[in-house]
Amino acid sequence: MLAYIAGVLLSIGGLPSAGAVDPLVTLDYSSYRGTARSTGVTEWLGIRFAAPPLGELRWRAPQAPLQNDTVIDAVAHGPICLSTPGTPNDPTTSEDCLFLDVYAPSSASASTKLPVYLFIQGGGFNVDSNPNYNGTGLIQAADMNIIVVNFNYRVGLYGFLASQEVIDNGDTNVGLLDQRMVMQWVQTYITLFGGDPSHVVLGGDSAGGASLLLHLTAYGGQDDGLFQAAAAESATFGNMLNVSESQYQYDAVVERVGCGYDKVQDTLGCLRSLNVSYLQANNYNIPYPNGGPEAGAPIYMYQPTIDGGFITDYSYRLLQKGSFVKVPVIFGDDTNGGTIFTPKNTSTYTEMDQFLVDQFNAMTANQIDIMNAMYPPAETYPDSGALWRTVSNAYGEMRYMCPSQAVGSAYSEYSVAGTWIYRYNVMDPTQMEEGYGVPHTVEINAIWGPYNVAPGAAPASYYPGQSNAGIIPVIQGYWTSFIRSYDPNTYRVAGSPEWVQWTAWAKDRLVFQTNATAMEVVDYGQQARCAYLQSIGILTQQ
Structure with a gap:
């Protein structure tokens, strides 16, 4: 999967020579005009890093962003990804949510090679709870010597649904694959903003901190050179199920939205065809199936899944075995x-x-x-x-x-x-x-x-x-x-x-x-x- 994501990003063309000293940055799939602030920091908001994960792309690994030959004014954050439990008509959220923001010193250029702080927000893997943070304060505290990148990723039902059907015709842990896509994006494009792709420090809080450990242990601790250090704040070790243990979540969703096994043959295809407002209206947590009559739903139901690929085992066991990137x-x-x-x-x-x-x-x-x-x-x-x-x-x-x-x-x-x-x-x-x-x-x-x-x-x-x-x-x-x-x-x-x-x-x-x-x-x-x-x-x- 990682090789696929890398190939997607690298296959969409060579990079032009440009620098962040000019707020207009030309990527090979689109051009974005940022804003130079009086703080000495230039910001680019709402850069698309993947194709809209809609329809047939629900519960699939992120795809390459679509070609857009117009210049986009990068002055507004992208919408936040849909959460679980769901709110059907929240105007600040959207299923089309795979956007990132870049903050760089206005004096940076393609030759400055500044360290990059790539931040993964928290929210229990069920909500993007720290969106749109402004990197200016960190850049100023670093004597104008770093670049800050933050982003949205799929969460809850849309980011961490797991079942045999998803294994057969989709991808598990797509929220983590979104994060990995951003890391690949940084490797491909950050020099255009003045950053050094060989000096990337991951940051994250709560589920973002847990994500850091999941990337450190990804594929059994395989080092793909995507980052060189990690700083986790209040990392969470939640309850982690495997695919078969997660099946009850999928089965409950398809039944409540009318895509049950007694109604349709392709239940996942049926889920992909549904209007997202209807999905959100039916997107809520339920207790674990062995919970008994007094059980309540967990605070965060959808979690990263042990799928034998990205996540090979429980975090505690991987730590015990030393199966992690040594940074x-x-x-x-x-x-x-x-x-x-x-x-x-x-x-x-x-x-x-x-x-x-x-x-x-x-x-x-x-x-x-x-x-x-x-x-x-x-x-x-x-x-x-x-x-x-x-x-x-x-x-x-x-x-x-x-x-x-x-x-x-x-x-x-x-x-x-x-x-x-x-x-x-x-x-x-x-x-x-x-x-x-x-x-x-x-x-x-x-x-x-x-x-x-x-x-x-x-x-x-x-x-x-x-x-x-x-x-x-x-x-x-x-x-x-x-x-x-x-x-x-x-x-x-x-x-x-x-x-x-x-x-x-x-x-x-x-x-x-x-x-x-x-x-x-x-x-x-x-x-x-x-x-x-x-x-x-x-x-x-x-």
């Missing part, structure tokens, strides 16, 4: 990564256990009993159940905190490249008061800068003059240093502590905290809990 990596998480996901009314261990099994359907009664013992009642908050923070602690460590430490340990064991782990502990007064603590992916607002993420997304304390404004240059210093040199220490802000590498025996990580960023050793309680959760990671299908 420098950053992985880390927020102190309270589970709080935004768990039911605030959780009051009993029975309710906590049901939530965990709803997300990880392979968990056994014995594993649940051990989880209950490991996570005693925690602090309580008004308008919340007595065990909300307890289930949040369990879910946060199982899905986020402990897996990232496992990545660090595997990389420190198998790789000669650098390995850095962090804990983000910047406390926003409002989030603390509401009981969310330092929640999942909040660090993304500091890395990009509060003005460069979605309007209103960043905590109020992150803005200039507020209590946590000082963390912005600190974390941007480490991140842009890593992008530029594969080491977060090279260009870190003066006065920032050295970020010591992680090892499985020392367990040193950097704690980001306003005016108190420092190294720490993981406390023994979390070490013990993570040791258990990592030991059952394959059994819990992570």
Whole structure:
């Protein structure tokens, strides 16, 4: 599949000689006119990187973008990909959504060969939750010495539907193949914007961070030279099924939209023929088939699938075997990564256990009993159940905190490249008061800068003059240093502590905290809990 995508991009013609000093960039399938801003950054928004994945191209690998001989004003972001659960008529979304944005210093040219930061947004693989972030803040923090690329990819029903029918007449994990297509696009075209295709650093948060690991382990850890380092924020280790285990999702969809086996012979062809608004109206999550009468639907149902191709095994097993690309990596998480996901009314261990099994359907009664013992009642908050923070602690460590430490340990064991782990502990007064603590992916607002993420997304304390404004240059210093040199220490802000590498025996990580960023050793309680959760990671299908 990778060879196919590479061939598609390389077969559509030779590249003209051009540079990003001119906002008009001529690709061999279309020309895009960007905008040079007074910030010193030129931006190209809404560049199509693949053909519209419509009709017969639903649930197939991305195809080459169509030829368009007109000059396109690249002044608007492309529409966001459709999510699951579905909203039938959201004007900001579309099935035709495979677009990317490029941000480059206006002084860059085809000869500058600047490092490239290629960012993969999160959203649980069911929504594009970080679209349209502006790369200007990162470029400025990097002394105008990097290029930033971000993009949309297919998610949910459209990105991760898996069944025997899809295997027979389509492709699995097409959302990941979209991401791979962008990596190939960067290899082919980024020199025209001033970038260096041999110096690409992947970034990503949540499912984007999980995507980084899936590309590091893709095809059993095959290195195709598409990137040279990776920095993951709050990477998720979700429940991963194989194709046969995913069949129930497909069967449920075809029945509810009238494409069932008793009605049509080609059920997948029937799905491809349906109006997308009708599909979206019927696009929702259902419980796992073994969940029992009390089961609820998982937060994120459609997930990357073990298909024997792109994904050959569970992430934990691939890490144990050393089956991953050996490049420098950053992985880390927020102190309270589970709080935004768990039911605030959780009051009993029975309710906590049901939530965990709803997300990880392979968990056994014995594993649940051990989880209950490991996570005693925690602090309580008004308008919340007595065990909300307890289930949040369990879910946060199982899905986020402990897996990232496992990545660090595997990389420190198998790789000669650098390995850095962090804990983000910047406390926003409002989030603390509401009981969310330092929640999942909040660090993304500091890395990009509060003005460069979605309007209103960043905590109020992150803005200039507020209590946590000082963390912005600190974390941007480490991140842009890593992008530029594969080491977060090279260009870190003066006065920032050295970020010591992680090892499985020392367990040193950097704690980001306003005016108190420092190294720490993981406390023994979390070490013990993570040791258990990592030991059952394959059994819990992570």
